[in-house]
Amino acid sequence: MKFFKAFLGGVAALGIFSAAAAGDEEELFVQGILDQAEPHLAAPTEKERFDGIAELVDEYVDMRRVSRFVLGQYARKLTDEQRAAYDPLFRKYATQVYQNILSEYAGEKLAVTGSVDRSERDIIVNSKIANARPGSDFADTVVHWRVYRNRDGALAIVDAGADNVWLALEQRTTFGSVIANNGGPPAGIDALITELAEKTGD
Amino acid sequence: MPKGLIKFAAMAACAVFVLPASAMAQLSDIEDTEAIVADAEAVSAEEGAAVDPWEGFNRKMFGLNNAIDGVVLAPAAQLYRAVTFKKQRRGIRNFLDNLKTPVVLINDLLQGEFKRAGNTASRFVINTTVGFGGMGDPAERIGIPQHSEDFGQTLAVWGVDSGPYLILPVFGPSTLRDGFGAGTGLAMDPAIWIRTDAASLFRYSRAGVSGISIREPLIEPLEEIRANSLDEYASFRSFYLQARKREIANGRTNFDDLPDIGDFEEFDDLE
Numbered sequence: 105m106k107f108f109k110a111f112l113g114g115v116a117a118l119g120i121f122s123a124a125a126a127g128d129e130e131e132l133f134v135q136g137i138l139d140q141a142e143p144h145l146a147a148p149t150e151k152e153r154f155d156g157i158a159e160l161v162d163e164y165v166d167m168r169r170v171s172r173f174v175l176g177q178y179a180r181k182l183t184d185e186q187r188a189a190y191d192p193l194f195r196k197y198a199t200q201v202y203q204n205i206l207s208e209y210a211g212e213k214l215a216v217t218g219s220v221d222r223s224e225r226d227i228i229v230n231s232k233i234a235n236a237r238p239g240s241d242f243a244d245t246v247v248h249w250r251v252y253r254n255r256d257g258a259l260a261i262v263d264a265g266a267d268n269v270w271l272a273l274e275q276r277t278t279f280g281s282v283i284a285n286n287g288g289p290p291a292g293i294d295a296l297i298t299e300l301a302e303k304t305g306d
Numbered sequence: 307m308p309k310g311l312i313k314f315a316a317m318a319a320c321a322v323f324v325l326p327a328s329a330m331a332q333l334s335d336i337e338d339t340e341a342i343v344a345d346a347e348a349v350s351a352e353e354g355a356a357v358d359p360w361e362g363f364n365r366k367m368f369g370l371n372n373a374i375d376g377v378v379l380a381p382a383a384q385l386y387r388a389v390t391f392k393k394q395r396r397g398i399r400n401f402l403d404n405l406k407t408p409v410v411l412i413n414d415l416l417q418g419e420f421k422r423a424g425n426t427a428s429r430f431v432i433n434t435t436v437g438f439g440g441m442g443d444p445a446e447r448i449g450i451p452q453h454s455e456d457f458g459q460t461l462a463v464w465g466v467d468s469g470p471y472l473i474l475p476v477f478g479p480s481t482l483r484d485g486f487g488a489g490t491g492l493a494m495d496p497a498i499w500i501r502t503d504a505a506s507l508f509r510y511s512r513a514g515v516s517g518i519s520i521r522e523p524l525i526e527p528l529e530e531i532r533a534n535s536l537d538e539y540a541s542f543r544s545f546y547l548q549a550r551k552r553e554i555a556n557g558r559t560n561f562d563d564l565p566d567i568g569d570f571e572e573f574d575d576l577e
Contacts, residue, residue, distance in 0.1 A: 281540035
């Protein structure tokens with residue numbers, strides 16, 4: 105009987121342990137990216153910072169998922185030709201946005217402060233500037249990373265935000281607005297593609 | 307310049323970015339009760355019509371405000387930056403924030419946030435005395451951080467829906483509820499009730515300096531939004547509504563009402 109209780113206790117302990125480990129995995133994932141970002145953010149020239157950020161975005165952001173999310177109700181309305189034009193332009197555009205926003209943190213180091221599970225596969229990891237200089241504009245800013253776990257268990261970043269203001273949400277609003285104000289699909293989607301090309305210099 | 311014109315210029319200067327700034331500056335400064343969820347919940351196109359039924363009017367006002375900003379406020383902010391040091395600007399911002407204390411205190415109390423009301427009162431006493439009339443913020447250093455409240459936030463806490471998104475001429479982005487709240491907030495300001503030339507001069511100067519002081523740190527962020535955005539109007543609406551939600555929640559965060567990002571059929575081919 106004693107053995108049985110100890111066995112149950114062991115099983116329970118293992119269960120708790122693995123749950124905790126699961127919670128930490130996303131935090132470790134984000135911290136790993138932030139560690140890699142540090143030298144890029146410390147780079148002396150904007151070009152080096154931009155190149156470094158682009159490399160990380162390319163590796164860790166699930167652009168295909170984000171590119172569809174930001175189309176909202178129009179995600180399935182693209183023709184094959186439109187899709188072929190849209191995908192690479194969106195990738196370029198979103199990378200550019202990440203570059204501009206993250207370079208505001210040039211010279212800073214971000215550290216994970218905790219995480220919130222929206223679901224098993226949709227996790228918000230929060231971070232802040234470590235050792236912010238007194239008076240720093242971003243000392244109190246919470247930088248969020250939305251991490252998504254695909255069916256195979258692989259993690260990827262799908263959105264980033266600061267103090268509850270999210271990039272992909274803003275993109276979904278603007279993209280929806282451009283599409284709707286240009287007569288909806290398909291013309292509106294062509295207009296969106298033209299705008300994206302313009303903003304990315306293509 | 308005739309006196310009337312100076313007054314108008316000061317008012318215009320103060321006002322263009324006062325409301326949006328409270329939101330944008332709060333890219334660093336937003337609870338989520340059920341009533342508020344509808345506010346900012348993913349304003350995608352289909353929901354856009356519900357949040358922003360007055361888009362035609364709003365876009366006109368947005369254009370007008372941008373024009374005023376370009377002629378008056380942005381140049382003034384650039385000049386202000388050129389002639390002051392960062393520390394001085396911080397002092398001026400602290401001073402102006404300290405002046406807002408009565409309004410913040412009233413709204414803390416109206417929301418039943420007694421602890422925050424205590425913080426507001428303590429901050430006023432500490433910063434007005436030890437902080438040289440509010441130029442410094444020693445209260446922050448001893449652990450009583452600043453927070454903002456206004457009557458629109460109080461109405462939200464009382465359960466009033468935001469109503470449609472509304473861009474006020476000169477005052478900038480708001481909602482029907484918050485626009486009404488801003489008007490009521492003016493009446494809560496002690497300085498509005500003193501009818502002397504000195505008090506009027508004080509109000510106009512404070513308004514002008516506030517506008518410029520709020521606009522100055524937004525020079526780069528606004529340029530960046532303009533450079534990146536496909537639709538400036540829609541970007542500002544999204545940023546404003548998202549940030550305002552958190553402000554109403556007194557900085558508490560809630561991720562439950564974010565739209566799902568993964569489980570649409572569209573994504574099946576991604577897995």
